[in-house]
Amino acid sequence: MGRSTAWHLVLATFTGLMVASCVTDQAYFRPTETQARQREGDPVQTRYMVPLAANAHGLLLHAEARAFREEFGEGLSHPALQVRLWLRNSSAKTLELRLAEFTITDDEGRTFPFSRGLFQGEATSVVLARPHAARYADVFFRLPQDYDVMAPGALSLHWSLRIGSQEYLQKTRFAREAYRAFQDPFFNVPLGAIAGGTF
Numbered sequence: 652m653g654r655s656t657a658w659h660l661v662l663a664t665f666t667g668l669m670v671a672s673c674v675t676d677q678a679y680f681r682p683t684e685t686q687a688r689q690r691e692g693d694p695v696q697t698r699y700m701v702p703l704a705a706n707a708h709g710l711l712l713h714a715e716a717r718a719f720r721e722e723f724g725e726g727l728s729h730p731a732l733q734v735r736l737w738l739r740n741s742s743a744k745t746l747e748l749r750l751a752e753f754t755i756t757d758d759e760g761r762t763f764p765f766s767r768g769l770f771q772g773e774a775t776s777v778v779l780a781r782p783h784a785a786r787y788a789d790v791f792f793r794l795p796q797d798y799d800v801m802a803p804g805a806l807s808l809h810w811s812l813r814i815g816s817q818e819y820l821q822k823t824r825f826a827r828e829a830y831r832a833f834q835d836p837f838f839n840v841p842l843g844a845i846a847g848g849t850f
Contacts (some may be wrong), residue, residue, distance in 0.1 A: 682823050733791050739784075748777070749811065765790065
């Protein structure tokens, strides 16, 4: 083996270890199911994050989550949970999310409250997805300092959405999957192209 080949092998191994170390600091989750009910109704099992009863055809909502250590500089970090929500609204209705009311529970039954919210990168606790808009929001939940971000195998997000005068109480379950970066599932879906239904 030549010196150049050996050096490239060492470099590739080192790079692989660095990438692996970054990945092992984060756990990634995708939704598996949602329970939805109106405030005065019984829960209904559905795969839709926007309830069909809302009759908001063309309003798409999808979420993914990750547990990670958030860095604050100077070598300081704190464990956090983040839920990324993508909204693509081709309907005639406005969807409202009150992020400060969200809570999340891990598979050991520990519940964590809202820490902060972002809408298109700007701090907020309320999101309005108006008709003919494509947006994203981030909800953060602060964890205890000694929390192992690689420990949970599943998460349950307790949240609500409002469409018109109706509020829907929701519980979405997330399952652990192999790590990957967040990806907008609607990136190639142009506004106005949805004939009907919800995601």
